[in-house]
Structure formats: structure tokens, C-alpha cells
Amino acid sequence: MTATVASHRKPRQHPLAALTGGGSRSARTARTAATLALAGAATATGFEGTAQAAHRPTPAQVKDRVDALYQEAEVATQNYNGAKESADTAREELSRLQDEAARRTRKLNAARTELGTLAASQYRSGGVDPTVRLLLSADPQRYLDGAAVLERTGSHQATAVAGYARRLGSVRQVRQRAEDTVERLAGAEDRLKKHRVTVVHKLGAAEELLHRLTAEQRQRMAARDGARSGPGQGRTDRGAGRGDGPLDGIPGGAGAAAAQAPNPRAARAVSFAYSALGKPYVWGATGPSAYDCSGLTQAAWKAGGVALPRTTYTQISSGPRVDRSQLAPGDLVFFYSGISHVGLYVGDGQMIHAPHPGAPVRIAPIDQMPFAAATRPA
Numbered sequence: 001m002t003a004t005v006a007s008h009r010k011p012r013q014h015p016l017a018a019l020t021g022g023g024s025r026s027a028r029t030a031r032t033a034a035t036l037a038l039a040g041a042a043t044a045t046g047f048e049g050t051a052q053a054a055h056r057p058t059p060a061q062v063k064d065r066v067d068a069l070y071q072e073a074e075v076a077t078q079n080y081n082g083a084k085e086s087a088d089t090a091r092e093e094l095s096r097l098q099d100e101a102a103r104r105t106r107k108l109n110a111a112r113t114e115l116g117t118l119a120a121s122q123y124r125s126g127g128v129d130p131t132v133r134l135l136l137s138a139d140p141q142r143y144l145d146g147a148a149v150l151e152r153t154g155s156h157q158a159t160a161v162a163g164y165a166r167r168l169g170s171v172r173q174v175r176q177r178a179e180d181t182v183e184r185l186a187g188a189e190d191r192l193k194k195h196r197v198t199v200v201h202k203l204g205a206a207e208e209l210l211h212r213l214t215a216e217q218r219q220r221m222a223a224r225d226g227a228r229s230g231p232g233q234g235r236t237d238r239g240a241g242r243g244d245g246p247l248d249g250i251p252g253g254a255g256a257a258a259a260q261a262p263n264p265r266a267a268r269a270v271s272f273a274y275s276a277l278g279k280p281y282v283w284g285a286t287g288p289s290a291y292d293c294s295g296l297t298q299a300a301w302k303a304g305g306v307a308l309p310r311t312t313y314t315q316i317s318s319g320p321r322v323d324r325s326q327l328a329p330g331d332l333v334f335f336y337s338g339i340s341h342v343g344l345y346v347g348d349g350q351m352i353h354a355p356h357p358g359a360p361v362r363i364a365p366i367d368q369m370p371f372a373a374a375t376r377p378a
Helices: 002-008 026-053 059-124 130-135 139-152 156-211 215-229 238-242 252-257 264-275 293-303
Strands: 330-337 339-348 349-353 363-367 371-373
Touching: 026 349, 059 156, 059 215, 130 139, 139 330, 252 339, 264 293, 264 339, 293 349
Parallel strands: none
Antiparallel strands: 330 339, 330 371, 339 349, 349 363
């Protein structure tokens, strides 16, 4: 009896059995899940420290990423500038077309009034000429279809109707061009919004990264940028704008750079660039209180009497290409494979450019960025 009871008694588990598969299947599953959860928690704790460390980039890493974001924002800025230029051009054209349509419509109405008077006169005299009946038809296209035949009749009525038909056709053409321009303007404005969002996003991301640094780290970063830009990078000496002579602390100065320019237009562009030193970078700005990179070069060459297009992508085609070894003051120097940045060469391997937000118009070596090409505006 005792043996029988013993044979049905549940065997006691070793304390390690819970971890090695002892017990029922559901119990084993629960214990396994608990074990994995504990292991996962331990692992997560270890990773959490790693993740937190990964979220604390070094100042050098922050600077590299911020520089990359600024360059991406520059690309979007140039796209924005191009879309804005297209939108401005479309608005100007639309305004001109609207004025032209109004003038032609007035002439059309005058011609219609003349023909109405002619029709009334013919009616009073005993009937309406078939030519005039054509005019009064509900289908204006008949005027156009019959205009050539009517004009060949040589009659006063035919000449009047043919003139009306031509005016009607010209009004339609102008109005169609205006409608096409409205569509082009809408597309340009859509692109404007898209590129504006991109610029703001990139610059916001750069600003957020910079805020992770201490004030001291940000100051050291700015100081390194200033040192790389060379002496006098933030000067705003107004004498430089007139090309009156060298600037203190700037090798050669505005006067010497202007004197080395290949022509008077380039000399005036160089002098203007020196006068802009220290002014802030603002994306999309063309002066006079702030500039982006292509806005600065456009304004400088405008001072020299040359109208440059708005973007880096179009400015690079504003004159013949110049080899890097043949650069002269006033030449436009372009950077990055996408031609997204431009500066104005001032001699001795230096340029004046508007770098990025937080960095004013300054002098910098042209080897500070990947050189792409150079152009001498004509």
C-alpha cells in the first residue's frame, strides 16, 4: 500500500528544474518568458547606457553634421531662389499680359461698336449685308473662318469684319498666354513652398544640434571658423567699398584687389564685396542689409554694371570659365559637385562670401570647400 502511494506521489523538483524545463508545459513557457524578460531588461539597461552615449556626439561630430546640414540647406536655398525668380518673372509677365489683353479688348469693343453702327445703318436702308450678319452670328469662329474671304471682297463691311476678326483672335491669344502663365506661376509657388519647408527644416536641425553643445563649445567652434576664414573676416570698413586703399589686417585690402581686377566692372564688384563684410547671412536675401551666397555675388556685380541671374546654377553660365590657376579678382568661384555655393574671388587664394546662418559675410580661403569651377562674368 505504501509502495502504491509512493508511486503516485509527484516527484520533488530540483531548484534548477524551473530554469531547465521542469514542470508543466505552460509553467515552463511562463518561466521561459520571465527569464527572457529579465535577460532583456539587463541587456536593455546596458544598451540604454550605450544609446545615451550615442546621443552625446562630440563637438567635432556636431560640427561635421551641422556643416552638412548647412550645405543641404544651401542646396534648398538655391532651389528656392530659382523658384522665386521663376515666380517673379511669371507675375511680371502675367501683369503685362493682363494690361495687353485690356488694351486689345478695348480695341475689340470699339471695332464691335463700329460694326454695330454699320449694321444699324444697313438695316435702316433696307437690309443687313450678309457680311454683317456673319458678324452678328452666335459663333465667333465663323468670323475667323471667313475673314480672309471677306477681306478679299474689298468692301468696307468686309474690311471692318476682317479687322474685328483679327482683334478677336489676338485677344484670345493673349488671354491664352495669360492662362498658361497663371499655371506656371502656380507651379513656381508650389515649388517655393516645398523648398522653403526644406530650408527651414535643415536649419532647424542644425540649430538643435548646436544647442546640445555648451556655450563654451559653441564659442570655440565659432572661433575655429573665424580663424579658418582669415584676418578681417568680420570687418565692415566702409572705406573698402570705395576701394580707397588696403584695409588694416586684410592682406592687400580692397584697393589692391580692385587694382588687380581684369576690368573696371570687376573692380567695382570687388569693392562692393569688401563693403559688405560683416553683414549677416540670411537665406533668400539679396541685400542691402543681408545676403545669401548668390545674393551677395549678384549684388556685387550689379554694382559693377552687370546683371547676374539669381542662383548659383545660373550664375555659373554668366561668363567664360576660368581655370583655377588663372583666377583674378571679381571672378565667381563655385563649390561642391552640385554647384550650391558661390563666392567672389579677391586674390591671393581668398574670396569674399556669405557662408551660412550665424556667419557674416567674410573673407575665406577658396580651399575651405570643395572647389568646382570658376566663371568671369561678361
